[in-house]
Amino acid sequence: MPVSERAVEVDVGHLSLRGEKDSLIDYILRVWDVRSFMFHEARTHVSSRGEHQALGNLWLIINPIMDGAVFYIVFGLILQMDKGIPNFIAFLLVGVFCFQMTTRCVNGSSMSIYRWRTSSSTSSLPAIAAPINENLRTWIAGLPSYLVLVVMILALPPLENLSPIAFLVVPVIVLQIGINLGISLIAAHFIARVPDLNNILRVSTRAWMFGSGVMFPVAKFAELGPVFAFIIHWNPMAWVLNHIREVFVYNELPSIEGWLIMILWAVVPLLAGTVLIWRGESSHRSVGDE
Amino acid sequence: MNEGGSVAGEMRANMVLQGIRHSQTYGRGKNEYAIEIDGLDLVVWSGETLGILGAKRDGINTVADIMCGSLSPSSGHIYESGQVINLSPSTEFLADESLRVNLQRVARARQVNGASLRGLIDVVVDEAHAGGVIDEIVDDIDSLTVARCQIFMALATGIRLLIIEDAESISEAFRDERVESKLHGFRRRGGSIVLLSRDVNFLARTSDRIAWFRKSEILMDAPARQIPIWYNQLTKAERSKEKAKAGQILRRIRAQFGPAAIRVVK
Numbered sequence: 001m002p003v004s005e006r007a008v009e010v011d012v013g014h015l016s017l018r019g020e021k022d023s024l025i026d027y028i029l030r031v032w033d034v035r036s037f038m039f040h041e042a043r044t045h046v047s048s049r050g051e052h053q054a055l056g057n058l059w060l061i062i063n064p065i066m067d068g069a070v071f072y073i074v075f076g077l078i079l080q081m082d083k084g085i086p087n088f089i090a091f092l093l094v095g096v097f098c099f100q101m102t103t104r105c106v107n108g109s110s111m112s113i114y115r116w117r118t119s120s121s122t123s124s125l126p127a128i129a130a131p132i133n134e135n136l137r138t139w140i141a142g143l144p145s146y147l148v149l150v151v152m153i154l155a156l157p158p159l160e161n162l163s164p165i166a167f168l169v170v171p172v173i174v175l176q177i178g179i180n181l182g183i184s185l186i187a188a189h190f191i192a193r194v195p196d197l198n199n200i201l202r203v204s205t206r207a208w209m210f211g212s213g214v215m216f217p218v219a220k221f222a223e224l225g226p227v228f229a230f231i232i233h234w235n236p237m238a239w240v241l242n243h244i245r246e247v248f249v250y251n252e253l254p255s256i257e258g259w260l261i262m263i264l265w266a267v268v269p270l271l272a273g274t275v276l277i278w279r280g281e282s283s284h285r286s287v288g289d290e
Numbered sequence: 291m292n293e294g295g296s297v298a299g300e301m302r303a304n305m306v307l308q309g310i311r312h313s314q315t316y317g318r319g320k321n322e323y324a325i326e327i328d329g330l331d332l333v334v335w336s337g338e339t340l341g342i343l344g345a346k347r348d349g350i351n352t353v354a355d356i357m358c359g360s361l362s363p364s365s366g367h368i369y370e371s372g373q374v375i376n377l378s379p380s381t382e383f384l385a386d387e388s389l390r391v392n393l394q395r396v397a398r399a400r401q402v403n404g405a406s407l408r409g410l411i412d413v414v415v416d417e418a419h420a421g422g423v424i425d426e427i428v429d430d431i432d433s434l435t436v437a438r439c440q441i442f443m444a445l446a447t448g449i450r451l452l453i454i455e456d457a458e459s460i461s462e463a464f465r466d467e468r469v470e471s472k473l474h475g476f477r478r479r480g481g482s483i484v485l486l487s488r489d490v491n492f493l494a495r496t497s498d499r500i501a502w503f504r505k506s507e508i509l510m511d512a513p514a515r516q517i518p519i520w521y522n523q524l525t526k527a528e529r530s531k532e533k534a535k536a537g538q539i540l541r542r543i544r545a546q547f548g549p550a551a552i553r554v555v556k
Contacts, residue, residue: 006548006549006550006551007550007551007552007553008333008550008551008552008553009552009553009554009555010303010306010333010552010553010554010555011302011303011554011555011556012303012306012369012554012555012556013555013556014302014371015303015304015305015306015369015370015371016369016370016371017367017368017369018359018367018368018369018370021362033401034398034399034401036398036401036403037395037398037399037401040394040395040398041395041398044387044391044395048386048387048391124358124359124360124376125399195318281362
């Protein structure tokens with residue numbers, strides 16, 4: 001600082017001293033305060049995507065129908081593949097649709113803090129709102145695909161009869177929301193610090209897909225050795241897909257162990273990600289400035 | 291500002307930065323640069339327009355971030371009188387969204403919701419004469435109307451201090467009668483405006499006082515009209531690579547206009 005003989009006394013009696021960093025509770029309350037903004041941001045983004053297309057937001061429905069139709073035609077009609085799995089088409093559709101939602105949430109959130117910080121209207125809001133907003137946006141855009149999934153499973157042969165067990169799909173999806181969000185927070189935190197990790201994340205989500213039983217049963221992977229069996233056992237998405245298939249396609253009560261692992265994955269990364277972003281809140285500011 | 295250790299008479303401050311220290315690295319690879327703020331003292335007086343002159347690499351945006359609270363300094367004290375808004379016109383609005391969506395977005399980001407939000411937008415649109423274009427895409431609306439809406443919306447949320455980054459990008463708005471009268475009213479009620487720019491002539495026209503930042507510290511803090519003379523002299527000497535002359539000018543600036551150390555009185 002330049003040497004100067006000048007000095008000025010300022011009366012700060014009417015001013016308040018800005019406090020230290022928010023406590024974790026205050027930080028979470030700040031996020032709660034901007035919930036209306038996050039919903040508005042997510043809704044606007046989803047609806048504006050269809051604005052320049054003739055069919056507008058109908059594409060949110062048409063796209064998953066076309067995706068499902070392609071899988072049905074290729075695997076069901078042309079290849080007539082079943083891999084020994086009962087109702088393989090439903091098995092495949094659940095895997096593809098549900099895992100797609102997770103990859104969209106996680107990959108979409110990866111650079112979210114960067115984008116959030118470059119917008120002056122959001123730069124003063126808590127950084128954690130960025131990945132939350134991205135997840136919200138993905139779920140709003142993706143929920144129609146879940147409805148399409150239900151309709152396709154009910155409409156495509158072999159026809160399935162739904163029992164009350166099928167309603168257990170709701171808590172599984174709630175847990176999937178928690179799992180996606182927790183992993184998104186952690187990914188967004190580290191990628192905001194080291195953007196290069198984004199490339200690793202994309203490869204990892206692909207590997208994660210193979211280890212989650214999207215297109216074939218995970219049991220095949222588990223048989224490769226104890227390390228694979230351990231990874232598969234603790235892979236939350238393998239349980240999410242397994243539970244959705246059991247309650248919705250096979251009309252079976254899923255195992256308690258799977259529920260516990262999903263709860264663990266829905267809670268621990270969410271807490272860890274929240275704490276990481278809260279602790280690094282100030283340093284995240286530099287991310288968006290170049 | 292009163293000098294020489296006297297209390298600043300009747301003047302009230304809206305923000306005081308005292309002994310701010312902060313280090314931060316920006317950019318990556320070849321574009322990486324560091325900002326090292328070491329003991330920054332700065333007062334923003336009630337009713338004034340303070341220009342902050344300098345480039346990003348001089349740390350002016352870091353100072354703005356510290357002022358608005360989106361960056362916490364490693365040490366130092368910040369005294370404030372109320373809510374601060376940091377407006378960056380180039381990124382405030384989404385260019386491919388309608389004006390209405392953008393106004394809703396900004397208001398919600400500042401926690402204005404429900405009926406107050408609708409009322410606020412009506413008032414802003416009315417004052418900015420933007421009723422006819424509210425549902426048009428921002429890119430298709432003239433820049434003056436957009437700038438008016440951005441400034442009016444910021445002022446309508448009950449703030450005490452408005453910071454405008456890249457202020458010269460909306461220089462047209464500062465010549466607009468409606469904006470001028472609105473900003474004048476805001477300052478008369480005790481609000482303060484901080485304009486960040488690297489354009490000395492723009493700041494000299496629009497500010498009462500200028501704090502000229504160079505290498506993360508205040509080189510000169512003086513009434514706006516005095517800055518361009520010294521700024522131009524120093525720039526000319528540096529461009530013509532007259533090191534001795536540039537050094538001499540720097541020493542004179544520091545001796546006569548170096549920033550005042552701040553002592554707070556409670």
